[in-house]
Amino acid sequence: MRVARWLAGAAVLAALAYLNFFVFRAPILVKLINVSLFSALFVLYRVIRGPSAADRIIAVDILGVLSIGILALLGLHHDQGFFMDIALIWALLSFVASLAFAKILEGRRLDD
């Protein structure tokens, strides 16, 4: 069963490589942004299929930090500064949201 899964994955990767799926001509910054977006896809897997609520809270927190990096790279690529404004506000809101989710998970009230 495990061997069959490995063979299926290798076949899919070989088909994608044969169809030039991995050839992507762009500046290096765009490739790095793509790697970050792929990481965000992994984090979304953990958000959807977390076994417990704490997993989902951790994943949302990490998604906030990742998106700060993605926004900084986008601002560097487009050479415009307002992306970092969005990133700063995102960082503030993500921090407050994580603390609030943690308090609710612990079973305390928000003004405790």
Added chain:
Amino acid sequence: MIRHTIGMVFIGLGIAFDFLGVLGLIRLPDVYNRLQAATKCVTFGSAGLLFGVFILQGFTSFGFKVLLAVAFIFLTSPIAAHAIARAAHRSRIPLCPESVVDLYEADHELNKEGDDAVA
């Protein structure tokens, strides 16, 4: 030119740390292990990435905003991780079966008994 190289090296290291942290978030068996891998790696990775962007930008307004974001991440991310870990442990999310010792639980029980004895 040398500044461009140093900045791109920082950005590449940051992306690599981000990717490894997210891989730990996927693969590790437990809430606490996932929290450890994800928070440390992703915080350090994003901070390195933002520092690389600051090196590339120099002392412009964009660069100062990036430095502000680095300081903010270093201040707030450990606090959020600590709060989430404490809440997960208080809400009785079990550890993975391979785990050896749970000192926080023992300490908590000890403190509770001490409070009862005082009261």
